[in-house]
Amino acid sequence: MRLPALRAEPIPLRAAAPAKVTLTPDRLIAAGVAGLGVASAVMLARAAGDWRFAVGFLVGFAAIAAAIVLAARMRVGVVAESAPRPDRALLRAALDVCEEPAAITDRAGRMIAANVAYVDRFGAAAVPPALPGLDLYAETVAAAGRSAWREGDAEVALGSTRVTLHVLRAGVGEDHLLWRIGDGRGEGRTDALRLVGGGFGDRLGRAGLMAALIDERGRVLVANKVFIARAIGPQVSSITGRDFAACLTQDEDGALHFARDPEDADPLRLLHVPLDDGELAAGAAAMLLFDDPAQRVPESSTRPDDLYGLLGMLPLGLALIDRDGRFLFQNEAFRAAAGMSDVEHAVYPSDLVVKEDKSAVSDAVRRFAGAKPASGPFGNAPIFSGDVAVRLRHRPDEPVSLTVASARGLGDAAVILSLKDSAEEGRLQRQVAQATKMQAVGQLAGGVAHDFNNILTAVLGHCDLILMRHTPGDSDYDDIQQIRHNANRAAGLTRQLLAFSRQQTLRPQVLQLPDVISEVSNLLRRLMGESMQLVINHGRSIGPVRADPGQLEQVIVNLAVNARDAMPDGGVLTIRTYGVSAAEVRRLGADVLPAGDYSAFSVTDTGTGIPPDVLPKIFEPFFTTKDVGKGTGLGLSTVYGIVKQSGGFIFADSEMGKGTSFVVYLPVFHGEIASPEKEKVKEAPQELWGSGSILVVEDEDMVRSVAERALSRQGYQVRTAANGEEALEILNQVPAGEASSGFDLLISDVMMPTMDGPTMVAHARERFPELPILFMSGYAEEQLRRSINLDNVSFLAKPFSVQQLAEAARDALARHAKAEKAR
Structure with a gap:
């Protein structure tokens, strides 16, 4: 309702120097009284013949008039002073009317x-x-x-x-x-209360309908007169504020009655109408009740309205067919699964299927409609049933199973049909199959990369050993360098495989996405060329993330290159960063994206787009739509692996002819951010020459040979073992009671047959707890550290060069010596 305006006429204010005097009624009366006094004085002077009488009369008249005016003004002042001040409680009470x-x-x-x-x-x-x-x-x-x-x-x-x-x-x-x-909520509430409690509610009552409006707590806001009379008695005029549920009760059969009704009263039928359109608070509803004597029908008989109501509540797609093969009833689940909204007119079940399956459905319905089920322990329940594989008209490419069962004791129904919408189930099955396939491919890629890394380690090691005997200018020097270059390229390929399988070694740091994109923006502009435009937009509230900066840059570059290839005639590549709160994640409704705070960036192009049938396959390794020789199919799979290994999520959305957008979500890092250390003065490279005894454990003969020769050339005494058992036998040769194993360092592969490296080291540490360990592996260091519960352990990623092996051995020995000195 609209509150009346609280206004009053303003009080005129006297001007400081008025240019024109306004003749108000008060001034006119004062002027008239003054004129009357002067006229009386003149007449008195003429009658007495002496002006002194006139002057005396005028003075007395003026004194009396002044006294009257002064008394009037004092009275006005008292009245003004006694005027009440604004009453705030009264104002609030007046405002509450609104x-x-x-x-x-x-x-x-x-x-x-x-x-x-x-x-x-x-x-x-x-x-x-x-x-x-x-x-x-x-x-x-x-x-x-x-x-x-x-x-x-x-x-x-x-x-x-x-x-x-x-x-x-x-x-x-x-x-x-x-x-x-x-x-608008106030008006909607008032209208609803007026409708139910006014003349419209009375008309509902005359039609036998009892109506009540309840709030979100179940309290009655208003009810029509018939409801009030039945619920609490005709002598009460208002039911506002009472608990609606307390007015009702249920008997043993579950029938609904008013609490004050006699035992032989007819049951009630309740209709619940939610009012969720914003006019009232969420949870408010209109309750409509009417007497339903039909509920007194004996339990032995089944009424169609009860049966249809029961079938309508079930989540299964169910339909009833009469003896003539026509539809009697279909619940919403059946209509959705059968696509009845897309079928113009469906009288018979065969109208829902393709032409080739019509006869099979008709025969099945006719056969089960004429079946005579045997009497069972549960009465005349459906006994005979069978499944028919059909293809629906609205979805002819996906066969579905239609269950047909005979029915008795269900009124005019002779057959029950059951049809389940398997579209969502099929989609989930395909997603599970895709995830399983990706996992299997990832494991295969990781295994292949691990074995390939052993081969590359041997190739690179032998190249380094040969190069030690040649100098630039020799006839074989350039050929050896070319072999080494190709081996490094192959090592990059294995790193991509490990990235896809999420098994590569990452060096995570706390980063800001805008800083990473700024670092790589110059490279992106060179990659895009002159015909393409690069647009970078940074949002606000972007939290820090923990990721490998080099790998994150590779993600951005791979996505940009993919976008460039999708825009052969030029276009716009837009990179945007923004923060995503946990509330926004919940509103997105993505099942695979857990609620939390994320920092996200999107890479969007205006290219040709990705076809819908290709979009689910883009992250698979070796899948590419490019011509032969123009792509390895590992770009997006590498992106997927890096993002997942960093704890993030990536989604792709594309529309043919309009472009593609990739969005990467990385969780916000909430830990403590280490303060940047001062830049250290670059130290001179240390000598790789060393001394000491090293035990090398490696099952690959080529890698073991390279490691032995490389370390021996650096001055170490090297002994080798082909597996974990052999290494333990060598260590067990040390006499009992000796505190030292006789080796200054143990270098071992992680994955070995029969006994792997960590198991072998765990047995060795039982006798020699201070023995330093250097693990060699082609898998991710973080993953290995999580699975290996050992202290004083270093890692060296495969493939490695002779120099990298020597540096790793030197650093492991130096770290152990420093720890010994600290103790």
């Missing part, structure tokens, strides 16, 4: 009074324009207040919301503002 939030502020913006609706919605401390929940429109609210001071009133709608703001200048001196914030 259903919508309302408040009054003074010229200084202070709160004078607010109604209950305002306090409930914004709080007692909220003063316009700072209204909680409407912070985005604070400037609009403030502008409305300024307009009201200037124009007298203002009315604005706050953006695309339903909220409407009314501001009115009010008060005796027009020095206050009346604020009213409406969103």
Whole structure:
């Protein structure tokens, strides 16, 4: 409802130097009295013949008039002083008449009074324009207040919301503002209460319908007279505030009755109508009840309306067929699974299937409709049933199973049909199969990369050993360098395989996505060329992430190259960074994206797009749509592996002819960010020459030979073992009681047959707990550290060169020596 304007006529103020005197009624009366006194004095002087009498009369008349005027002004002052001050409690009571939030502020913006609706919605401390929940429109609210001071009133709608703001200048001196914030809910509530409790509710009652409106707590807001009379008695005129559920009860058979009804009263049928359109609070509802004597039908008989209601509540797709083969009833699940919204007219079940399956469905319905089921322990329940594989008209490419069962004791129904919508189940099955295939391919790729790394380690090692005997300019030097170069290229390929299988070694750091993209932006501009435009936009509230900067740059470059290839005629590549809160993740509704805070970046192109049948396969290794020789098919699979290994998620969305967008979500790092250390002065390279005894354990003969020769050339005494058992036999040769194993360092492969490296080291550490260990592996260091519970362990990734092996051995020995010195 609209609150009446609290306005009054302003009091005229006297000007400091008026140019023109206004003749008010008070002044005219004063002038008339003065003129009457002067005229009387003149007449008295003429009658007495002496002007002294006139002067005396005039003086007395003036004194009496002055006394009367003074007394009148004093009375007005007393009345003015006794005028009551504004009563804030009275103002609040007046504002509470308004259903919508309302408040009054003074010229200084202070709160004078607010109604209950305002306090409930914004709080007692909220003063316009700072209204909680409407912070985005604070400037609009403030502008409305300024307009009201200037124009007298203002009315604005706050953006695309339903909220409407009314501001009115009010008060005796027009020095206050009346604020009213409406969103339509007050009017909707009033209309609903008026409908149910007014004449419309009476008409419902005359039709035998009892109606009540309840709030979200189940309390009655209003009810028509028939409901009140049945629920609490005709002598009560109001039921507002009572618990609706307390007015009803259920008998042993589950039938619904009013609590005050006699035992032989007819059962009630209840219709629940949710009011979730925003007019009332969430959870409010209209309750419609009427007497239903039909519920007294004996339990032995089955009524169609009860049967249809039961079938309608079941999540299974069910339909009833009569003896003539026509549909009697279909629940919503059956209609959705059968695509009946896409079928113009379906009288018979055969109308739902393709032409080739019509006869099979008709024969099955006819056969089961004429079957005579045997009497079972549960009465005349469906006994005979069978499945028919059919193809539906709206989905002819996917066969579905239609279950047909004979029925008795269900009224006119002779056959029950069951049809399940398997589209979602099929989609989930395909996703599981795809995930299983990707996992299997990942394991295969990791295994292949591990074995290939052993071969490359041998190739690179022998190249390094040969290069030690040649100098630049020799006839074989360039050929050996070419072999080494190709081996390094092959090592890069294995790193891509390991990235896809999430088994590569990462060096994570705490990063900011805008910084990473800025570092690689110059390279991207060179990759794009002149015909393409690169646009980079950075959002706000982007949290830090923990990832390998080099691998993250590779993700961005691979996505950019993929976008470039999709825009052969030029286009726009847009890279955008932004933060995603946990609330926004929940609103996205993605099942595979856990709720949490993420920093995201998207790479969007305006290219040709990806066909829908190709989109699910883009992250598979070796899958490519490019011509032979123009791609390995590992670009996007590498991206997928790096993102997943970094704990993130990647999604692709594409539309043919409009472009493709890849979005990467990386979890925000909430740990402590280490302060950047001061740059250290670059030290001179240390000598690789060393001394000491090293035990090398490697099952690959080529790798073991390279390691032995490389370490021997650096001055170490090297002994080798082909497996873990042989290494333990060598260590067990040390006499009992000796604290030292006789070896300064143990270098071992991780994956070996029969006994792997960590198991062998665990047995060795039982006798020699201080023995330093250097593991060699082609798998990720982080993954190995999580699976290996050993201290004082170093890692060397395969493939490695002779120099890298020597450096790793030197560093492991130096680290152990430093630890010994600290102890």
